[in-house]
Amino acid sequence: MSVLFFKRFLQRPFQVASIIPSSKALVDRVASKMDFSQPRVIAEYGPGEGVHSREIARRMPAGSELLLFELDPDFSRDLERQFANDPRVHVIHGDAAQLPLELERRGIPHCDYIVSGIPFSILDITKKRALLEKTHEAVAPGGSFIIYQVTNELRQHATHFDQAESEYFLQNIPPMFITVFQKAQTRNGHSHPAVHSRVPASQTA
Numbered sequence: 001m002s003v004l005f006f007k008r009f010l011q012r013p014f015q016v017a018s019i020i021p022s023s024k025a026l027v028d029r030v031a032s033k034m035d036f037s038q039p040r041v042i043a044e045y046g047p048g049e050g051v052h053s054r055e056i057a058r059r060m061p062a063g064s065e066l067l068l069f070e071l072d073p074d075f076s077r078d079l080e081r082q083f084a085n086d087p088r089v090h091v092i093h094g095d096a097a098q099l100p101l102e103l104e105r106r107g108i109p110h111c112d113y114i115v116s117g118i119p120f121s122i123l124d125i126t127k128k129r130a131l132l133e134k135t136h137e138a139v140a141p142g143g144s145f146i147i148y149q150v151t152n153e154l155r156q157h158a159t160h161f162d163q164a165e166s167e168y169f170l171q172n173i174p175p176m177f178i179t180v181f182q183k184a185q186t187r188n189g190h191s192h193p194a195v196h197s198r199v200p201a202s203q204t205a
Contacts, residue, residue, distance in 0.1 A: 021051045022117065025171035026148060026178075031055045033146050033180050034113050039063035041103075041111045043138065045096040046070060046118035050079050056115070057089055064088050065108065069096040097131050099138045110140035116147045120154045129157055136160035142185040152177040 022030075030052060034040070036059045047053045047068045057066055066089045070076045076093040083089035092102060096118065103110070114135055120128055132154075135145050145161065147154060148169070155164055161181035169176050 021049055022148070022176075023172040026169055026176060027051055027055045029169055029171075029178060030115065030146060030148055031059055033144065033178070034059075036060060036064075040113060041065045041067075041108055041140075042113045042115065043067040043069065043096075043099055043111045045114070045116035047079060048072075048075055048117070050075075050082055052115060052117065053079065053089070054082070057083065057086060060088060062088075065106075066090070067092060067099070067102060067111075069094060069099065069102075071095060097134050100134050103138060110143065111138050112140055112143045114139055114143075114145045116145070117149070120147070120149060120157075121151050125157075128154075132158050132160060136183065139183045141183060143183050145181040145183075146178070147181075148176045148178050150174055150176060152179060155179060 034042070034056070039061055042056055042060070042064070044053055044056070044066070047070055050068075053066065053068055060066060068079055068083075068089065068091045070079060070091065070093060073093060076091055079091045083091065090106075092098065096116070099111075099114070116135075120131075123131070136158075139145055145158070152166055155166065158164065158181050162184040163182040164179055165182075166177050166179040169178050
């Protein structure tokens with residue numbers, strides 16, 4: 001466990017949520033829920049010290065985009081240092097609710113995947129549902145919202161999504177529920193990889 005992670009947990013236990021980062025087994029299992037066979041647009045809420053971010057970036061092919069939304073300034077600076085030489089990774093020091101606006105600013109229509117380990121259970125119900133609405137809005141047809149949480153209470157609130165599958169993963173301290181919320185595909189049954197349909201920057205100025 002890094003000194004920074006432990007320090008931030010002691011200072012903000014409800015925001016960091018866990019006293020230790022995700023296990024390698026949990027990181028691998030979460031990453032296995034994504035298809036990296038082609039370039040993807042992926043967002044991560046609350047990456048912390050970046051254990052999931054590093055694995056996602058390692059698996060992403062060229063042409064992919066990874067947007068990291070981190071509120072903690074120390075974590076944000078550390079993430080910027082870690083990914084300083086990877087132009088595919090963008091660290092946004094701000095609230096995850098900014099995702100739709102951030103996508104629009106970058107000329108990206110949707111995310112293929114959104115990953116989150118932030119403790120939704122402690123969020124105010126209004127803020128929780130608002131973030132879920134923005135998350136659903138940002139996910140591409142056929143895309144997924146993947147969460148790992150100590151509780152599975154979010155399933156009762158994430159009603160915008162068309163399908164949800166959960167597993168209780170014991171190879172982590174504490175054990176986690178990994179839930180994949182699926183957004184319906186388009187009418188012809190095909191998903192649209194977000195990275196292939198992005199708008200040229202010249203059209204977003």
